Amino acid sequence: MQRESAIREPLILGHKTYKDITDDVVGPIMGPAPLGWKIMITISSIIAIYGIGSILYLIGTGIGVWGLNKTVGWAWDITNFVWWVGIGHAGTLISAVLLLFRQKWRMAINRSAEAMTIFAVIMAAVFPGIHMGRIWLAYYVFPLPNQFGSIWVNFNSPLLWDVFAISTYFSVSLVFWYVGLIPDFATIRDRMVKPLPKKIYSILSFGWSGRAKHWNRFEELSLVLAGIATPLVFSVHSIVSMDFATSIVPGWHTTIFPPYFVSGAVFSGFAMVQTLLLVMRKAYKLEDYIHIKHVEYMNIVMIVTGSIVGVAYLTELFISWYSGVEYESYAFINRFSGPYSIAYWTMMTCNVISPQLFWIKKIRRSFVATFIISIVVNIGMWFERYVIIVTSLHRDYLPSSWGEFIPTATDVGIFLGTLGIFLTLFLAFTRFFPVLALNELKTILKSSGESYRNKQVK
Amino acid sequence: MKKVFHVMYDDDEKLLVAARELVGKGIHVNEVFSPFPIHGIDPVIGIKRTRLAITSFMYAMTGLTIAVSFMWYTMISDWPMNIGGKPSFSLLENLPAFIPVTFEFSVLCAAHGMVITYLLRNGTLPGMPATNPDPRTTDNMFVMEITTDSNSMNAEELETAIKNTALFELSIKEIK
Numbered sequence A: 001m002q003r004e005s006a007i008r009e010p011l012i013l014g015h016k017t018y019k020d021i022t023d024d025v026v027g028p029i030m031g032p033a034p035l036g037w038k039i040m041i042t043i044s045s046i047i048a049i050y051g052i053g054s055i056l057y058l059i060g061t062g063i064g065v066w067g068l069n070k071t072v073g074w075a076w077d078i079t080n081f082v083w084w085v086g087i088g089h090a091g092t093l094i095s096a097v098l099l100l101f102r103q104k105w106r107m108a109i110n111r112s113a114e115a116m117t118i119f120a121v122i123m124a125a126v127f128p129g130i131h132m133g134r135i136w137l138a139y140y141v142f143p144l145p146n147q148f149g150s151i152w153v154n155f156n157s158p159l160l161w162d163v164f165a166i167s168t169y170f171s172v173s174l175v176f177w178y179v180g181l182i183p184d185f186a187t188i189r190d191r192m193v194k195p196l197p198k199k200i201y202s203i204l205s206f207g208w209s210g211r212a213k214h215w216n217r218f219e220e221l222s223l224v225l226a227g228i229a230t231p232l233v234f235s236v237h238s239i240v241s242m243d244f245a246t247s248i249v250p251g252w253h254t255t256i257f258p259p260y261f262v263s264g265a266v267f268s269g270f271a272m273v274q275t276l277l278l279v280m281r282k283a284y285k286l287e288d289y290i291h292i293k294h295v296e297y298m299n300i301v302m303i304v305t306g307s308i309v310g311v312a313y314l315t316e317l318f319i320s321w322y323s324g325v326e327y328e329s330y331a332f333i334n335r336f337s338g339p340y341s342i343a344y345w346t347m348m349t350c351n352v353i354s355p356q357l358f359w360i361k362k363i364r365r366s367f368v369a370t371f372i373i374s375i376v377v378n379i380g381m382w383f384e385r386y387v388i389i390v391t392s393l394h395r396d397y398l399p400s401s402w403g404e405f406i407p408t409a410t411d412v413g414i415f416l417g418t419l420g421i422f423l424t425l426f427l428a429f430t431r432f433f434p435v436l437a438l439n440e441l442k443t444i445l446k447s448s449g450e451s452y453r454n455k456q457v458k
Numbered sequence B: 001m002k003k004v005f006h007v008m009y010d011d012d013e014k015l016l017v018a019a020r021e022l023v024g025k026g027i028h029v030n031e032v033f034s035p036f037p038i039h040g041i042d043p044v045i046g047i048k049r050t051r052l053a054i055t056s057f058m059y060a061m062t063g064l065t066i067a068v069s070f071m072w073y074t075m076i077s078d079w080p081m082n083i084g085g086k087p088s089f090s091l092l093e094n095l096p097a098f099i100p101v102t103f104e105f106s107v108l109c110a111a112h113g114m115v116i117t118y119l120l121r122n123g124t125l126p127g128m129p130a131t132n133p134d135p136r137t138t139d140n141m142f143v144m145e146i147t148t149d150s151n152s153m154n155a156e157e158l159e160t161a162i163k164n165t166a167l168f169e170l171s172i173k174e175i176k
Helices: A018-030 A035-061 A076-087 A089-100 A106-131 A135-141 A158-191 A195-204 A212-245 A257-283 A292-322 A326-337 A341-359 A367-394 A409-432 A438-448 A450-457 B012-024 B041-045 B052-078 B091-122 B155-163
Strands: B002-009 B031-033 B142-147 B169-175
Touching: A018 A158, A018 A409, A018 A438, A035 A106, A035 A409, A076 A089, A076 A106, A076 A212, A076 A257, A076 A367, A076 A409, A089 A106, A089 A158, A089 A212, A089 A257, A106 A135, A106 A158, A106 A257, A106 A292, A106 A409, A106 A438, A158 A195, A158 A212, A158 A438, A158 B091, A212 A257, A212 A367, A212 B031, A212 B041, A212 B052, A212 B091, A257 A292, A257 A341, A257 A367, A257 A409, A292 A326, A292 A341, A292 A367, A326 A341, A326 A367, A341 A367, A438 A450, B002 B012, B002 B155, B012 B041, B012 B142, B052 B091, B155 B169
Parallel strands: none
Antiparallel strands: B002 B142, B002 B169, B031 B142
16 A cells, blocks of 8 residues: 655645545535526526527628627637636646646546536637638538548648647547546445436446456546547647647747746636635535645646746746837837736736735635635636737738727627526536546545554554 | 355555465465555566557558548649748648648557557446456455455365455355
8 A cells, every 4th residue: 555754734634534535526416406506507598598599690690790890800709718728628637647747636536527528628619610700610620531622621721720729638538537437336226215317327438347356447547548648638738729829920929929828727726726726625525535635736837837838928028029020029019008008917917916816825725815816817828819919910910900999798798608507507507417536536535535544653 | 167266455565475475375366356456466467468559550550541631632642732922832841731631640540549458458338247256346345356266275175265265255156
């Protein structure tokens, strides 16, 4: 058995046994739905329905109902796309990269973080889809044989790379998540009494029985999937950034974009994980499993990635001046002093200053402060994408074609709608799925559980 | 007629100690059912390391080959086009632009191929019946399965050997 240093903070508090872990996680699934959950899912479904209505209105009427114009052809749609994909980076980072680094604290948060990833990527995929205008022709992005002769997709284009990156990322994350869920569904199946839910969980658990050989394969599979998902995490947002970086628009045409986008994605993803988990741990009484040490670890990841983002902002600014290219430097002068300067300064405050507060231990180890900062960072990261996209487009080489972008009600409705759909999916997940990775948590109970740790000291 | 012993332990370490003890006496342990992977059990009961990782590599190579040859066919052989002056005359010249898709497609094939192989090899597929001897084995109990037909000892000898371990419960079934 693995032993851990006794001065390390325990990861599972209290006197837990294997059975307690099962009870704490499966109990809420078997019991009736709490009132708070019912209220929240009602609100989020109403917002989701409003969003779906806005999307249908957009598809029925045309892209003209957005505030886009000839100058600003990408605005809230692609901002939201990049924002959601960014949020979708934390889950796989937690379950893949932290698995390779053998970080045990990931086991309490990986299941829900990965669920969040999957839902966020679904939300992200909505935007390029509806941005096409004629969504029924969306299959054009795939290299399919067609009736027009030899018309193939352009494999030189980053937009096509994106199609492959996002679809690979989504499906691999989904499969990785599901493979981990199978043994936990089996646990629920074996405890369920009501016949219909038992039947459903039995189908979902694929007849898992926990044989030694199966566990042997399970561990190998997790390790290899983590190994190949790790470069995938980094590649996806790099490719998203190339949608911008390979164009010749001032403000976009920079080689710093891939690492800058990847760290921004991890930063915003962790912020969203914090926002959701801090509520979830209270609502489902998981305080013993997700406690201040986990939050502190996540805050440390946020300091690192937030600082990389901060350095990237300043580097961009410096290089625009140092390059001596007039268009490039104007793009940045316009960012901080032009008509969208509020967005720029919001982004600077939220993303550069707020994560630095985590250097103070009191703030880093406070649930309230973390919750507030995580929301601030979510807002800041949305503005980052907005600044990059809109301020770069609205004034380019020809002053005669300069313009401005003003969002319409449909823009706002669709964005809020995706928030609603996302929350609805996440709430459904917390109600019907095991929110903690049971089988993984049980493996660390003896090495990192508080009561076992104390026995060791004696 | 054979007898099946399902020996239940309430702790993973107890099972591991018992398995070592029984295997030391020359008893063959058929199967272990546990709620999570017990580290160190595999060599004791004679489970070899899985070759799943090798299949993953093979699927990745398949994906790589398909991706590169497909892009060569569409972009260079079938209908070469001049897009933004980017080279479209030979695979080698165009390869840098093909790397992202090649990588993504290889990962796609490796991950899905490996997972499908895993599910098929395990025999865990949607709708399959559960085969664990006791529902508690997915919660907090650990069960070792020993049968008379895979052991040279008779049922009484096996039972005494099993009862000497720190077991929690023992169930004996007779199967014709």
